[in-house]
Amino acid sequence: MDRPVRIAFLSEHASPAALLGGVDAGGQNVYVDEVSRNLARRGYIVDVFTRRDNPTAPEIIDWARGVRIVHLPAGPTQPLLKDELWPYMPEFRDAFLRFMLREDLRYDLLHGNFWMSGWVAAELSQRLHIPSVQIFHAMGKTKKKYQQEVDTSPDDRIQVEMEVIRTVDRLIAQCPGEYHELVDDYGADPERVITIPSAVNTRVFRPVAREEARRRIGLAQDEFVIVYIGRVIPRKDPRNIVRALARLQSWAESVECTRKIRLLIVGGETVEPDPQATPEIGELASLARELGVLEQVLFVGKRSQDTLRYYYSAGNVAVTTPWYEPFGLTPLEAMACGRPVIGSAVGGITSTIVDSETGFLVPPRDPEQLATQLYQFLMEPALTEQMGQAARLRVEQEYTWPIVAMRTASLYETLLATRTKQARKYGVKGKHGTIRNEAEQLTGQGERFAG
Structure with missing residues (x-):
């Protein structure tokens, strides 16, 4: 031609x-x-x-x-x-x-x-x-x-x-x-x-030092931060993460772990989190209040792609546990930022996350198992770094x-x-x-x- x-x-x-x-x-x-x-x-x-x-x-x-x-x-x-x-x-x-x-x-x-x-x-x-x-x-x-x-x-x-x-x-x-x-x-x-x-775009989604990322978005340096980024809708099941957070907090208290645990939820219809525009935010807030972890949940609202690396990088671990996911790009974004990912074993997530190497695969709608893997990351910081490095390498080679x-x-x-x-x-x-x-x-x- x-x-x-x-x-x-x-x-x-x-x-x-x-x-x-x-x-x-x-x-x-x-x-x-x-x-x-x-x-x-x-x-x-x-x-x-x-x-x-x-x-x-x-x-x-x-x-x-x-x-x-x-x-x-x-x-x-x-x-x-x-x-x-x-x-x-x-x-x-x-x-x-x-x-x-x-x-x-x-x-x-x-x-x-x-x-x-x-x-x-x-x-x-x-x-x-x-x-x-x-x-x-x-x-x-x-x-x-x-x-x-x-x-x-x-x-x-x-x-x-x-x-x-x-x-x-x-x-x-x-x-x-x-x-x-x-x-x-x-x-x-x-x-x-x-x-x-x-x-995933590895120039946009790239590792940022955790300290720098947290300074940029205003998070404390000593917290254990779980990050969810994506659409705030029932199918993505962020409620599962809130339920797992409550279990994780209870287990941490039982072993006298004093480190504060934070859940960061990034997404929605508006830049400022609005339960009217994004009803699931209201549902999540009610659930978190009922479970006694509302103060640990931070709703961020919608953010542009070129700033999301700071939110991924501020986290110790990223989580996405939808009931159903045809492919799922957010696990790759987190992996590109050098963070391990816990994802539900559905759809394309089963092929992007290598279980026990770049993160963990868990059953959907199973907050107990999700909390178990979060607890492992909480108690083993070196594992977080090791899996995060493996995650970035996998993205560079395949995705x-x-x-x-x-x-x-x-x-x-x-x-x-x-x-x-x-x-x-x-x-x-x-x-x-x-x-x-x-x-x-x-x-x-x-x-x-x-x-």
Whole structure:
């Protein structure tokens, strides 16, 4: 190809520009941001398409060299929960087509993120004869299994996921567990599923001396600090950590350990912790009060990515014990900051944490076992340092975004080369004029998959 490859990233609810820690801002935002930036460093041109949820936001943001964020109109121009967005996906698709036509652009490949953008990518891929890659970030069947009645996904979700899996050219799984979900639960062709683990930015997330980090965020130097960073929602189960804190405090008192124990909770919908905006903060405060540990819990609120290393580094140990986690980036962030992690043995966490080497894996919803591992770190400071160093080394060797971009680029190139051979052999449509004609015909149709 005599020009740079142009990629359309579709991410309807997760923009790279969103501040993390909110109810629908998390790992997908990071993935889209980091993969697009690192692909651009490899010579690709990437446009990230996300839904306009702010009337004052510009249509196009020059986000990084080779990367733009494009806000497409789809539904009300205001924040909505992601589970409310499904009815607006035909509008999102058509807005993409109008933008492509207006700018006279040809995209060489579509990269869908999450099931709704996956539907858009599958539709466009079939109609415009553009190859497509899909990463789900979370699967509907698994979410329903773990969340049951609290799962707010639209009724169409699983059927749409099945259709997307049958339609797109390649599927990315972030860990072995997700590979098996796609193949075993959804019947995906194993030859079309590629496992590419997600990663962490090791320049942003790096070790900071604990003393310096604590001075910066205003913590006492002699405390034993447990850090939770992430979305403050029931599925992430920070209540489990509060319950473990109460047990840990009781055990410490029984052996006359006078060291103060602190739990740092970073995340929420607002910079200042607000139980109205983030109801789970109120639930956690009530639980901590009931268990007699409220004074030991510090709610920090939402923080930008470039300051989170100070919060991780201020801790002795990071904890994340969700009931369900497709991959989980926060364990990698903590590990990159040189801190051991205690994580629940679910989803991708089982592949990132090496049990008894970079931290510990514990059953979800088991505060007793979590408290047991916290107690071990409290009583064995040398173990904390040893595991923290091993954690950083593991990230450097296995989980960096340049590695992810290299593997993703290899997938793209293989797929594009295959499509080019097919086009030459069978005369598959692909000329710019043909794509433009079909885009013009499709615009405004508002079609959906059955269901």
